[in-house]
Amino acid sequence: MGEFVRVETADRIATIRLDRPKMNALNAQVQAEIAEAARQVSADDAVRAVILYGGERVFAAGADIKEMAPLGYAEMAERAAALQAAFDVVADIPKPVVAAVTGYALGGGLELALCADFRVLGEGAKVGQPEILLGVIPGAGGTQRLPRLIGPARAKDLIFTGRQVTAAEALATGLADRVVPDADVYQAARDLVAQYASGPALALRAAKQAVNKGLEVDLATGLEIERLQFAGLFATADQKAGMRSFMENGPGKAVFEGK
16 A cells, blocks of 8 residues: 555455545656555455545545756656556556546646546536646547547647536536436445446456557457457356356346456
């Protein structure tokens, strides 16, 4: 367990909890602890789904500008590589992941949320990529994951202006998947991923990898990724249990062991 990031697990759902007062600024230590937490939940077979959470007041207000401001090109090139690598570990968690966003998710905070499969926002949440207002651009995936999620034109608007987006606009553009009252954000996130916690873990992993990797390649290659993942699942106990249950009891009644 890190100083600013911890993992809490209950009912097969792990919460990666950011806790660096006051705004969960993502300094180098926090980035490293996030990556370590992501590795931990990825390797834990008892964890079937994951929540990224910054607490009741704020998700993460972005990078630690005081730490970053004095750096030169050579230092920042190295730091940026480490930051992207840390967030890649989160994006590659082989389980369903939801970001539970309260308050602000700005800059690196939004980029962290973009690493999740889903985003639940509180009604008062504000998200954005304000890096342009500092004379730079997003450096932890904002220019890449954001356009893939909401389209290039909408992403460019947010990146070019640095403006903050309300939860309602985020929902309308597909940046948010669900908007709930601020006090209900964490529970709504748990409710969203709870449906996956009892699902076939290996099939969910295969589905996530097929979608994510398929978006990076041409259609023919993506279909080949899908074919291999699909066929590979016929070596799992969950496939046997799922199809046996379907034939004997009808759909939706199988009990999966994640094997």
